[in-house]
Amino acid sequence: RKEVEQDPGPFNVPEGATVAFNCTYSNSASQSFFWYRQDCRKEPKLLMSVYSSGNEDGRFTAQLNRASQYISLLIRDSKLSDSATYLCVVNILSAIGGGGSNYKLTFGKGTLLTVNP
Amino acid sequence: GAGVSQSPRYKVAKRGQDVALRCDPISGHVSLFWYQQALGQGPEFLTYFQNEAQLDKSGLPSDRFFAERPEGSVSTLKIQRTQQEDSAVYLCASSLRTGTYEQYFGPGTRLTVT
Numbered sequence: 001r002k003e004v005e006q007d008p009g010p011f012n013v014p015e016g017a018t019v020a021f022n023c024t025y026s027n028s029a030s031q032s033f034f035w036y037r038q039d040c041r042k043e044p045k046l047l048m049s050v051y052s053s054g055n056e057d058g059r060f061t062a063q064l065n066r067a068s069q070y071i072s073l074l075i076r077d078s079k080l081s082d083s084a085t086y087l088c089v090v091n092i093l094s095a096i097g098g099g100g101s102n103y104k105l106t107f108g109k110g111t112l113l114t115v116n117p
Numbered sequence: 118g119a120g121v122s123q124s125p126r127y128k129v130a131k132r133g134q135d136v137a138l139r140c141d142p143i144s145g146h147v148s149l150f151w152y153q154q155a156l157g158q159g160p161e162f163l164t165y166f167q168n169e170a171q172l173d174k175s176g177l178p179s180d181r182f183f184a185e186r187p188e189g190s191v192s193t194l195k196i197q198r199t200q201q202e203d204s205a206v207y208l209c210a211s212s213l214r215t216g217t218y219e220q221y222f223g224p225g226t227r228l229t230v231t
Contacts, residue, residue, distance in 0.1 A: 004159075043208060043222035044160065087159050094173075102173045105150070105220060107159030 002109075003027055006088045009111035017078050021111050023071040023088030031103065032091040033064055035073045037084045038110065044087055047073075078115045085110040119143065121223035123209050129229045130199045138194045138226045142211030149192050150220060151184055152208040160208050166192060167215055199230045 006023045013019050021035075033050040048055065050062040050071055061074040071088055088108040122141045130136050142149050148167055152160035153176075162176040168189040177184070181200075186192040196203055206227050210220040 043224050045222070046219050094175075102165055103215065104162050104165070104173070105160075106162070109157070109159050 003092075003106045004088055004090050004108040006086075006108035007111050008109070009113070011111065011113045012116060013078055013113070014116055015078060015080060017115075018074065018076045019078055019113060020075075021073040021086050021088070021113075023073075023108055025069050025071070025088075025090045025106075027090070027092050027106075028069065029092055029094070030069075030090045031093050033071050034089040034091070034105075035060075035062060035071075036087040036089050036107070038087055039084045044107075047086070075113075078113075080115050080117060083113055083115045085112045121209055121211055121221050123207075123223040123226050125226060126224060127227050127229075129231060132200060132230055133198050135195065135197045136199055136228065138196075138207050138228070140192045140194070140209030140211075140223060142190065142192070142209070143221055144190075145213070146211035146221075147189075147214050148212045148218070148220075149186055150210045150212075151192070151194050152210065153178075154206045154208055154225070156205075163194070163207075196228075199228075201230050204228055204230045 004025050035047040036044040037047045038044040048057050050064045052064050054063045059076045063072045087110045090106045091103050124139045150165050151163040154160040164184045165173040166186040181197045183195045206225040208225045209223045212218040212220045
């Protein structure tokens with residue numbers, strides 16, 4: 001089982017629609033959670049962090065449920081410019097050699113969103 | 118301001134050739150990460166540096182992959198005897214410090230092995 005699993009997509013929605021992305025993670029040692037956005041042939045960019053209390057940034061709302069190891073992203077009133085791949089990302093603290101530890105980003109496969117006019 | 122830069126942006130190599138991919142992180146960023154992103158997949162962790170020390174190389178797929186950051190700034194990812202399965206985008210990211218700080222990604226190097 002992959003450590004981070006997302007809706008496979010793709011999602012095709014009309015402008016103005018509300019779209020929800022779901023993600024589950026398997027490692028209970030996960031420390032922090034993010035949604036990244038990746039445009040075609042570009043690098044991933046941080047969209048927003050996800051907190052247990054839920055957080056909102058304009059049209060974007062992220063939720064985290066640690067008990068069920070579930071993360072979500074809601075986009076309201078979608079715009080053409082929202083078209084991209086949305087990556088669910090988990091930051092896991094893992095042991096490395098020499099008694100140290102490292103925070104390691106683990107990405108889901110991504111869900112492609114296309115917003116149509 | 119200057120972000121993370123990578124070179125070359127595109128590289129075509131014949132199977133069996135060695136390649137070297139360069140990453141210039143954001144100035145002053147302590148942590149540097151390399152990721153491999155295959156087509157249709159999310160990025161996968163390869164290795165991590167804190168300054169010049171390579172603290173985690175658990176994601177390197179084979180001993181043909183080698184990374185260094187000798188002066189704690191620029192990093193090079195070297196792949197020896199390239200194979201077709203090495204074809205992917207190689208992303209470099211840096212962050213100000215270790216921990217849960219945001220990672221800033223470079224544009225990547227798209228490697229195609231023919």
